Amino acid sequence: MGDGAKADAGAGAGDEIAAVLTGVGPRLRALRRERGTTLAQLSETTGISASTLSRLESGGRRPTLELLLPLAKAYGVPLDELVGAPATGDPRVHLRPFTRDGRKFMPLTRHLGGLHAYKIVLPGGRGATEPLEQRVHEGYEWLYVLAGRLRLVLGEHDVVLTTGEVAEFDTRTPHAWAGAGPEPVEILSLFGPQGERMHVRARPAGK
Numbered sequence: 001m002g003d004g005a006k007a008d009a010g011a012g013a014g015d016e017i018a019a020v021l022t023g024v025g026p027r028l029r030a031l032r033r034e035r036g037t038t039l040a041q042l043s044e045t046t047g048i049s050a051s052t053l054s055r056l057e058s059g060g061r062r063p064t065l066e067l068l069l070p071l072a073k074a075y076g077v078p079l080d081e082l083v084g085a086p087a088t089g090d091p092r093v094h095l096r097p098f099t100r101d102g103r104k105f106m107p108l109t110r111h112l113g114g115l116h117a118y119k120i121v122l123p124g125g126r127g128a129t130e131p132l133e134q135r136v137h138e139g140y141e142w143l144y145v146l147a148g149r150l151r152l153v154l155g156e157h158d159v160v161l162t163t164g165e166v167a168e169f170d171t172r173t174p175h176a177w178a179g180a181g182p183e184p185v186e187i188l189s190l191f192g193p194q195g196e197r198m199h200v201r202a203r204p205a206g207k
Contacts, residue, residue, distance in 0.1 A: 148185030
């Protein structure tokens with residue numbers, strides 16, 4: 001390979017790396033908002049200052065392994081997913097479950113943008129009648145109860161969903177949910193961090 005070709009190849013690799021690094025900040029911000037985590041909470045978990053985390057998300061701080069490894073551990077995702085590294089040809093999806101507030105989340109989608117799908121298992125015996133702390137954040141959520149009974153508090157509404165029932169709501173509405181019975185609850189969650197909604201298509205009867 002001539003010197004010119006080597007220079008072109010090096011420039012191409014450099015451009016690819018730069019593109020990957022440029023996308024890290026928006027990915028980190030989207031992931032944090034999706035998890036409903038504040039910069040202060042993430043700082044306590046990772047030991048990275050909130051100001052550094054903010055500059056990392058805005059692109060003012062270059063991502064390094066020293067910063068990204070604690071974040072990948074805190075979010076429970078592989079490092080290559082956190083930085084959006086190009087696929088290596090392995091068609092299998094390796095997604096790691098994570099636990100938050102006693103709830104086990106199993107990601108069903110690999111990407112950090114657009115709609116996210118999770119299977120969530122909630123412990124039983126909690127939240128049937130006790131007050132639940134409602135929260136608000138950007139996004140839109142669709143919940144489907146796979147098994148058990150789910151208590152959903154949405155603003156002034158307090159309802160119990162059973163197996164096969166569905167709820168959808170704008171997450172800017174105060175909301176909270178927990179198991180409503182002694183048994184664990186399994187739900188499917190589709191969440192659009194930027195307010196994306198499900199597009200449902202149904203074929204008319206007789207066609």
